[in-house]
Amino acid sequence: MIIGGGIVGCMTAMELVNQGHRVTIVERNQIASQTSGESSWAGGGIIFPLLPWQYSEPVNTLTRPAADYYRALSQKLLRETGLDADFAQSGFLLLPKFDTNAALDWCKKYQVEVHAVNSADYDVQSLSGDDALWLPEVCQIRPPYFMQAMRKWLEQNNVTMLEHTQLAPLQETAQLDEWQTTGGDKLRADQFVVTSGAWSFDLLKETAAKLNIKPMRGQILLYKPEKNLKQMVYREGFYMIPRLDGYLLAGSTLEDVGFDNGITEAVRDELRIKAEAIMPELKNQPIIKHWSGLRPGTPENLPTISAHPTIKNLYLNTGHFRYGLTMAPASAKLITALMAGEIPQIDPTPYICAS
Numbered sequence: 001m002i003i004g005g006g007i008v009g010c011m012t013a014m015e016l017v018n019q020g021h022r023v024t025i026v027e028r029n030q031i032a033s034q035t036s037g038e039s040s041w042a043g044g045g046i047i048f049p050l051l052p053w054q055y056s057e058p059v060n061t062l063t064r065p066a067a068d069y070y071r072a073l074s075q076k077l078l079r080e081t082g083l084d085a086d087f088a089q090s091g092f093l094l095l096p097k098f099d100t101n102a103a104l105d106w107c108k109k110y111q112v113e114v115h116a117v118n119s120a121d122y123d124v125q126s127l128s129g130d131d132a133l134w135l136p137e138v139c140q141i142r143p144p145y146f147m148q149a150m151r152k153w154l155e156q157n158n159v160t161m162l163e164h165t166q167l168a169p170l171q172e173t174a175q176l177d178e179w180q181t182t183g184g185d186k187l188r189a190d191q192f193v194v195t196s197g198a199w200s201f202d203l204l205k206e207t208a209a210k211l212n213i214k215p216m217r218g219q220i221l222l223y224k225p226e227k228n229l230k231q232m233v234y235r236e237g238f239y240m241i242p243r244l245d246g247y248l249l250a251g252s253t254l255e256d257v258g259f260d261n262g263i264t265e266a267v268r269d270e271l272r273i274k275a276e277a278i279m280p281e282l283k284n285q286p287i288i289k290h291w292s293g294l295r296p297g298t299p300e301n302l303p304t305i306s307a308h309p310t311i312k313n314l315y316l317n318t319g320h321f322r323y324g325l326t327m328a329p330a331s332a333k334l335i336t337a338l339m340a341g342e343i344p345q346i347d348p349t350p351y352i353c354a355s
């Protein structure tokens, strides 16, 4: 039983199905729909950490295999469900300022193609001259489409989806046989996996797992410019993502506002100004949509991929913060390998972040 039907829960379910298990996903809202702040629908879909050289080795280990995985999985989903996740290798243009030497060293170490380029050749307005970097291999998916395709695949593969069903916070126990819903029903399973994103801390806080996870809101604007960018662009914490059908995302923010999943005019203005600084022609374009999502925020962007420290048949796959879409495949493989006893739990900490 998987608690939470975001990208991490769905990817974990897929991995377990592929290993021959019967799987139920319990989701308090509806899987693959935009509801109440879940992160996966709201994400930008860049399959790459924004400035990967700033992160530790485990973050790189979890994110590096993602592009190849999504390329193959998107094709499989299209074949088997008829739904296109809009996977695209649109490349990433990094505009200054950032640590160019660290970036080049990182690209060399991980054999990532990189070119020093003149940003004027990429239809963007650069503030600081010509010292941009072009990473042509960076890919994207379109999260709402990807989630719809995952949902259909899981349905076709007999995964039970208990939607509009919320599990109540868990009390400490040695062995978990059933977990009560907020409506009072008791749901039984042999093994349980918490993939509840920003809500994971509250769900487990009465148990020995003291997760260091809190919601971190991100807001995004949507445009449909007359002439779109050809590539994704990053500058100083802000990015723009062109979709294949002409839409353009501009985001995002990192806001510590608890479980408030609203949108604000102040952020709308802030993002609009940053977007127009890169693409002045957006000044004449309407903002078509504005949304937010609550990321499962964790220190140093390190998720918990682990057995529960005391409850025998409970596992945790949560806290992927800014890169849950990118980390979900490797993370799902790790947690299912741990559940199958194929890899050991690293002691004394209950958390493994890479094997």
Ligand SMILES: Cc1cc2nc3c(=O)[nH]c(=O)nc-3n(C[C@H](O)[C@H](O)[C@H](O)COP(=O)(O)OP(=O)(O)OC[C@H]3O[C@@H](n4cnc5c(N)ncnc54)[C@H](O)[C@@H]3O)c2cc1C
Pocket: 003, 004, 005, 006, 007, 008, 009, 026, 027, 028, 029, 037, 038, 039, 040, 041, 042, 043, 044, 045, 046, 047, 048, 165, 166, 167, 168, 195, 196, 197, 198, 199, 200, 203, 217, 218, 219, 220, 251, 252, 253, 292, 293, 294, 295, 296, 318, 319, 320, 321, 322, 323, 324, 325, 326, 327
């Ligand atoms: C604006 C924004 C941009 C982003 N851009 C990117 C990006 O470009 N690339 C990238 O890799 N990542 C990106 N992310 C991060 C990524 O979206 C998240 O890390 C990822 O979606 C987390 O997935 P999740 O499945 O853990 O959480 P969620 O998607 O939040 O799913 C958790 C689910 O658990 C359910 N749930 C919670 N409690 C219960 C309960 N008690 N009972 C039943 N169900 C419950 C919730 O309803 C929810 O559906 C972005 C996030 C945001 C907000």
